[in-house]
Amino acid sequence: MGTSTRALKIGVIGFGPFAQFLAKTMIKQGHLISATSRSDHSGIAGNLGVDFYRDMEEFMGLEHDVILICTSIMSLSDVVNSIPFHCLKRPTLFADVLSVKEHPRQILLQEVPEDSDLVCTHPMFGPESGKDGWKDLKFMYERVRVRDEGLCSSFLNIFEHEGCKMLEMSCEEHDRLAAESQFVTHTIGRMLSEMHITNTPIDTKGFEKLVQVKENTENDSFDLYSGLYIHNRFAKQQMKNLESALQRVKESLEVRMNKQDGPKCN
Amino acid sequence: MGTSTRALKIGVIGFGPFAQFLAKTMIKQGHLISATSRSDHSGIAGNLGVDFYRDMEEFMGLEHDVILICTSIMSLSDVVNSIPFHCLKRPTLFADVLSVKEHPRQILLQEVPEDSDLVCTHPMFGPESGKDGWKDLKFMYERVRVRDEGLCSSFLNIFEHEGCKMLEMSCEEHDRLAAESQFVTHTIGRMLSEMHITNTPIDTKGFEKLVQVKENTENDSFDLYSGLYIHNRFAKQQMKNLESALQRVKESLEVRMNKQDGPKCN
Numbered sequence: 001m002g003t004s005t006r007a008l009k010i011g012v013i014g015f016g017p018f019a020q021f022l023a024k025t026m027i028k029q030g031h032l033i034s035a036t037s038r039s040d041h042s043g044i045a046g047n048l049g050v051d052f053y054r055d056m057e058e059f060m061g062l063e064h065d066v067i068l069i070c071t072s073i074m075s076l077s078d079v080v081n082s083i084p085f086h087c088l089k090r091p092t093l094f095a096d097v098l099s100v101k102e103h104p105r106q107i108l109l110q111e112v113p114e115d116s117d118l119v120c121t122h123p124m125f126g127p128e129s130g131k132d133g134w135k136d137l138k139f140m141y142e143r144v145r146v147r148d149e150g151l152c153s154s155f156l157n158i159f160e161h162e163g164c165k166m167l168e169m170s171c172e173e174h175d176r177l178a179a180e181s182q183f184v185t186h187t188i189g190r191m192l193s194e195m196h197i198t199n200t201p202i203d204t205k206g207f208e209k210l211v212q213v214k215e216n217t218e219n220d221s222f223d224l225y226s227g228l229y230i231h232n233r234f235a236k237q238q239m240k241n242l243e244s245a246l247q248r249v250k251e252s253l254e255v256r257m258n259k260q261d262g263p264k265c266n
Numbered sequence: 267m268g269t270s271t272r273a274l275k276i277g278v279i280g281f282g283p284f285a286q287f288l289a290k291t292m293i294k295q296g297h298l299i300s301a302t303s304r305s306d307h308s309g310i311a312g313n314l315g316v317d318f319y320r321d322m323e324e325f326m327g328l329e330h331d332v333i334l335i336c337t338s339i340m341s342l343s344d345v346v347n348s349i350p351f352h353c354l355k356r357p358t359l360f361a362d363v364l365s366v367k368e369h370p371r372q373i374l375l376q377e378v379p380e381d382s383d384l385v386c387t388h389p390m391f392g393p394e395s396g397k398d399g400w401k402d403l404k405f406m407y408e409r410v411r412v413r414d415e416g417l418c419s420s421f422l423n424i425f426e427h428e429g430c431k432m433l434e435m436s437c438e439e440h441d442r443l444a445a446e447s448q449f450v451t452h453t454i455g456r457m458l459s460e461m462h463i464t465n466t467p468i469d470t471k472g473f474e475k476l477v478q479v480k481e482n483t484e485n486d487s488f489d490l491y492s493g494l495y496i497h498n499r500f501a502k503q504q505m506k507n508l509e510s511a512l513q514r515v516k517e518s519l520e521v522r523m524n525k526q527d528g529p530k531c532n
């Protein structure tokens with residue numbers, strides 16, 4: 001752990017694949033991690049060195065510096081509504097890592113006690129793209145309500161320390177850009193998955209890239225993907241754009257084909 | 267030039283971007299290249315060390331070992347019909363590099379004089395993916411009608427010598443696989459191009475790959491792309507598959523969204 005960093009007590013709510021992936025690096029950095037989740041993940045938590053709590057009230061009564069929300073986008077609202085905030089012993093920094101940002105920002109601003117701080121983040125990588133370290137991978141965040149600057153910086157420093165490219169931007173700007181990029185990528189990956197595309201003996205370099213995009217998408221849950229669509233207000237337009245782009249490409253081919261069938265031309 | 271290779275006199279018909287790209291490596295290997303084309307490319311040919319002929323009869327009267335057809339897929343039939351085969355001084359190996367294979371196989375088998383040999387090939391790379399050399403890039407071929415084995419091997423050796431992965435397969439098998447891989451890649455690239463996707467500050471690794479696919483597609487002519495569709499009998503089914511895959515992905519999102527709106531569930 002670097003000299004400028006401070007050991008944090010971090011409580012994780014939602015201990016699925018992504019939380020487990022994050023926890024490994026946090027533990028390596030010397031932070032103390034406890035976790036709670038809908039399902040019993042005490043086995044895997046124990047192996048990682050994470051204290052797992054089945055009881056939410058007990059978990060919320062621990063003296064955490066940070067509470068990190070890692071549930072699926074689709075379940076966020078139910079999960080936040082079930083958090084016993086009254087058990088908090090002291091003001092705490094709440095953070096989330098959801099792949100959409102306006103939605104958790106709004107819900108957390110509404111539900112997190114006024115004396116606790118809030119930072120909304122999106123690590124733009126996952127267990128696959130981040131498997132060889134986080135260097136140069138992107139980390140987006142908005143300091144939504146921060147009074148304890150030191151604590152918030154210590155938390156963000158977890159990612160900075162690993163070499164992430166730190167990008168401060170509004171949750172709205174994030175969602176607009178992520179619909180254009182990440183949602184489009186997941187949709188293409190899922191299209192290719194529906195088509196069961198697979199390597200052939202004559203793959204071009206371009207096709208090899210598409211197979212990788214497909215495989216990465218298949219590693220993510222359908223809950224994650226549907227969250228990108230349902231809780232990012234910019235995603236529906238991108239779905240329309242994909243559909244009409246495919247139609248335009250097809251039409252351009254048909255126009256060319258009919259020209260070919262008609263009178264000869266250059 | 268390797269000791270086992272022989273300097274060939276190669277005549278290129280259709281001196282567009284791909285032929286120019288191939289010619290550079292052939293000249294580096296010590297082969298003698300002449301070319302003819304619809305348009306006057308004598309300037310660029312001169313710079314590369316290629317003899318350019320505006321007159322097809324004069325070109326066909328040269329004593330070539332190999333005549334390499336590099337025209338666009340869409341123009342193949344017209345171009346082959348305009349070749350003055352009667353000017354040939356001796357049997358010659360005809361080869362083509364079109365990105366579809368059943369179509370040129372059929373036309374060339376029909377038009378090339380019976381005493382000349384025929385090999386149909388597809389180098390599975392282009393000026394972009396092959397810019398740092400051809401090592402490990404794929405090269406498909408079918409020996410359609412070969413009697414002069416030595417000459418055919420010397421020609422194929424151009425690609426083997428550069429480290430290409432040599433794949434012998436039928437033109438039919440090629441077209442089936444290329445529709446699934448290369449045509450799908452070009453279609454996705456052109457969809458993304460229609461959408462004007464572009465790098466954002468929060469790109470994921472997957473999205474960066476899609477931007478590369480888009481950029482590579484934009485380097486290829488629309489004639490090439492329409493040829494992949496119109497002259498590969500397996501491509502239309504792949505276009506249908508792309509459309510229905512996108513519809514199924516969209517429907518799965520809508521089903522999930524409606525479930526969310528209805529009675530609460532896990």
Ligand SMILES: NC(=O)c1ccc[n+]([C@@H]2O[C@H](COP(=O)([O-])OP(=O)(O)OC[C@H]3O[C@@H](n4cnc5c(N)ncnc54)[C@H](OP(=O)(O)O)[C@@H]3O)[C@@H](O)[C@H]2O)c1
Binds near residue numbers: 016078122224531
């Ligand atoms: N995977 C990535 O690459 C990545 C990258 C950046 C951000 N993220 C974000 O990180 C979060 C977690 O992602 P993930 O990959 O681990 O998969 P996910 O499917 O998005 O989320 C799984 C987590 O959500 C919980 N959950 C799901 N439904 C629930 C419900 N009805 N009630 C309570 N909890 C529920 C699961 O709990 P149990 O396991 O206890 O059942 C598990 O902890 C998501 O918000 C995602 O957008 C993921």
Ligand SMILES: NC(=O)c1ccc[n+]([C@@H]2O[C@H](COP(=O)([O-])OP(=O)(O)OC[C@H]3O[C@@H](n4cnc5c(N)ncnc54)[C@H](OP(=O)(O)O)[C@@H]3O)[C@@H](O)[C@H]2O)c1
Binds near residue numbers: 336363
């Ligand atoms: N680009 C690649 O990465 C790649 C890779 C593998 C195979 N190929 C194949 O290589 C061939 C050439 O590809 P390319 O990238 O150079 O671009 P292209 O647009 O497919 O073909 C350009 C060539 O076709 C000629 N041409 C077009 N229309 C013609 C017509 N009506 N009459 C006579 N000639 C005509 C052009 O002649 P002028 O220039 O004289 O006008 C030029 O030589 C294609 O069959 C393609 O499928 C390309």
